[in-house]
Amino acid sequence: MSFEQIGRRGFIKITAAAGGTLFLGGLTACSQDGGGSGGGKAGYSGDVAITGLASLIHSAPFFIAQSEGYYEEEGLTLEHIQFPGGLDTVRGIESGIGFGTSSTIPVFIAAEKGMDVRIFGNVYTAASVDFIALPGSPITSIEDVRGKKVAVSTPGSNSSYFADRTLRAAGIIPGKDVELISVGSASDSWTAVSQNVVDVAWTASPLSEKIASESGAKVIWRSRDYVKDWSDTCLVATGSFIDENTDALKGWGRALKKAMDLITNDLEKAAEVYGKAIGYKPEVALEALKNSQNFYSLDFTDAQLAAVVAAGKEQGQITKEPDMDAIVMRNFLS
Template identity: 70%
Template sequence: MGAGAGCATQSRGRDGVYRGDVAITGLASLIHSAPFLIAASEGYYEEEMLALENVQFPGGLDTVRGIGSGIGFGTSATIPVFIAVERGLDVKAFGNVYTAASVDFIAPADSPINTIEDVRGRTIGVSSPGSNSTDFAEKTLRLAGLTPGVDVELLSVGSASDSWTVASQGVVDVAWTASPLSERIIAETGAKVIWRSRDYVQDWSDTCLCATTPFIEKNRDVLAGWMRAVGRGIEMIDTDLERAAEIYGRAIKYKPEIALAALENSRGFFSLDFARPQLEAVVASGVEAGRLGGKVDIDSVVVEL
């Protein structure tokens, strides 16, 4: 697994093999990356005449910028694709990946907090203002009848691992996290899930496949082959969970049983197909959070290969 900007060389050789990088947000840290890691490990890329290096990027907007700066394609959180288009980047989404709201909220095993209603008068650790963790904390709290900043205090504490550290030290009462880190913390410390964002947000596209328009026009066959390879990774998760967990756990250096728990909790949420309500929910959430303008043309951003 690479990290950072990757190499700018993207080409198909005389042997017919396309060689290059593919940008993946949260490659080593977020559950949506499992099909890509499985595809790379099992030779699915090679069978599509693709020699791809999965390159990790830390966040959605960083990933989209990497795609726009030369890599050409990859997977990003879905909202940042719409944000990037509003800012003038010529990028399109052409496939879904993970269809559940991915942020979880956990507390130490001995915490008196057991439900979202119990956080009234408490503090929640989130990443930073405008982040997915903040957006989902605010959205789910409101749906549960609580007002962020009034009934519950949100504190910006950084990454999911940082959030758990301050929660375990008693600085905040509840920490934000996401699979597979959620399952790892639970297995290692006995922590408990208080609520998952997907309990409250049913229609959602968390991450998607995307590429610049010039890349799509020049390399439609590359993208189609990549989708098929990733689709086979999803199929393994759906049909052979233990094998998928073994491969995924090895790739991210997690124990197989933790990887299995993470994939089991996410089973059924992997899909390459967009549903209109999912996209509408993403756009509405972006507008509500002030990250998107009020007029967003979904059909100008989402395309079919």
């Protein structure tokens, strides 16, 4: 089957679902009067790349903005395209989609590698990795993991980084006081703890709340309890896309701000919309959003950006000081 037969959007969906890398050359989304720098309605139609769309709590404003008609109010017709990881998302954005939301560290990695990407808004401002145990486990706090096994995804992953960082913050040394075991995804991690391969599993909201609701599992600690300044995910676009679709991106920001305001001001309604979108029970979605209600923002702080860069350097992913003014457009959505 040729690319022409399946179309650009179908090709993106297939590649993103497979976790592959996109190389689409100069292809762009369909846009009707999306450019310019004025303040009018965008009139834009196309795809938007989202990291971990259905599996991570940061995506709630995107589902809400779409379901509640906030996109439509801004003249936007957008189709969310899910990517499995931050670097995959950034590559998809840089290779043809043009804009989306990604984990923040990968944007700095991509910029260092010469990719034409810019950050123009924050999204989720808390470290998103949680650690859970079986309901009958004797482990009730991070202090209880001494001599135990903690599941992480893979070396170099967010779960591995936050396990190491939070344990050390609690005075527990991985490799000496506790063993970190690479097991794969959050679902694989829960399987490992359920089969007594490990004592504590890594996970992330809303899966944390779903597992707790269905099995009685208990959250032992959350990374955000130890990491106070953070930007977990952000809004990203290529420089050329920003130049050509300024109004569309500002309209997208306004739509997302309305969704974030709904989470702040009417949590039950927001949870109902979000739960329906991801197929979760309303009470589970409500608990997940309640736990994250204070961590949605389009604004950055210097401390958040510094923390992300420091984490990237610590892991060897960022090798030099980034040009913040060239990468981060702090006032774009103001």
